[in-house]
Amino acid sequence: MIKTRFTEMFGVDHPIVQGGMQWVGRAELVAAVANAGALGMITALTQPTPDDLRKEIARCRELTDKPFGVNLTILPAIKPPPYAEYRQAIIESGIKIVETAGNKPQEHVDEFKKHGIKVLHKCTSVRHALSAERMGADAISIDGFECAGHPGEDDTPGLILIPAAADKVKIPMIASGGFGDARGLVAALALGAEGINMGTRFMCTKESPIHQLVKERIVANDERETELIFRTMRNTSRVAKNAISTKVVQMEKEGAKFEDVRELVAGARGKMVYASGDADEGIWSAGQVQGLIHDIPSCAELVSRIVHEAEAIIRERLEAMMSSAKRQAAE
Structure with a gap:
């Protein structure tokens, strides 16, 4: 532990x-x-x-x-x-x-x-x-x-x-x-x-209270499937790439202010993504780590896996490298 x-x-x-x-x-x-x-x-x-x-x-x-x-x-x-x-x-x-x-x-x-x-x-x-x-x-x-x-x-x-x-x-x-x-x-x-x-x-876990289709979208996405909105407003936000985020980014490039995109980025629309499973319903947050997510485990499975695999990396990989280095130095 x-x-x-x-x-x-x-x-x-x-x-x-x-x-x-x-x-x-x-x-x-x-x-x-x-x-x-x-x-x-x-x-x-x-x-x-x-x-x-x-x-x-x-x-x-x-x-x-x-x-x-x-x-x-x-x-x-x-x-x-x-x-x-x-x-x-x-x-x-x-x-x-x-x-x-x-x-x-x-x-x-x-x-x-x-x-x-x-x-x-x-x-x-x-x-x-x-x-x-x-x-x-x-x-x-x-x-x-x-x-x-x-x-x-x-x-x-x-x-x-x-x-x-x-x-x-x-x-x-x-x-x-x-x-x-x-x-x-x-x-x-x-x-x-x-x-x-x-x-x-x-x-992206079984207990997460969002629609199964959104979880499956996260699994399907790779590390490139995010966009940075509100860059021009100096209130940058990383969100999942979808039709709306792409439109907002384009509008910003054309000089749009927050008032111009307000309806597109409304929180109520983002909430509907999680409720309906329609990933293009609104803006929703997701990180580049999507590229490392390949399944939908329970929280217990996920935490246990991370901890046990981390211990194995430290013990079997890193310590093995140190042992190998010590042997080579001794020789």
């Missing part, structure tokens, strides 16, 4: 996190991840109201007695959701782990810490990781350019970003963006992280 500062701090068996995903981070998936010994995250803003979040947390507790957390993503909006009310629902529900993401989370970190809640902050750059560390975050999830959703504007891939962050960040750090198998876990550990965060890979 692979133990790290992260597994010890957050009380989980394996250094694997299922990060918050809009419309996907629901009780049935989160509980399955938790029961597999990893850390699952309910996505707070998937629930339409703070009371609905309370109910979803309670539903998850009926499905698992293992640790799980809640993701609270803070994004700029003309009419922002009632973040303080969602935060209070998390606190009153007795949640002890929160993943924050998006804009500066200082007020949320401060309030969560008052109630003994551990905060894992997701960010896309070393400077933001250091800022979150100063704010009091307990751990960092560092998100490389390969990721689904918002990779930031620096375009730094994980192979550079993870060790660059590990050189400076003192608190435990999880590597995110492009992870989906044992090779990724071993690589992340070698680069200085203490675990991995997986989104797209957990979307």
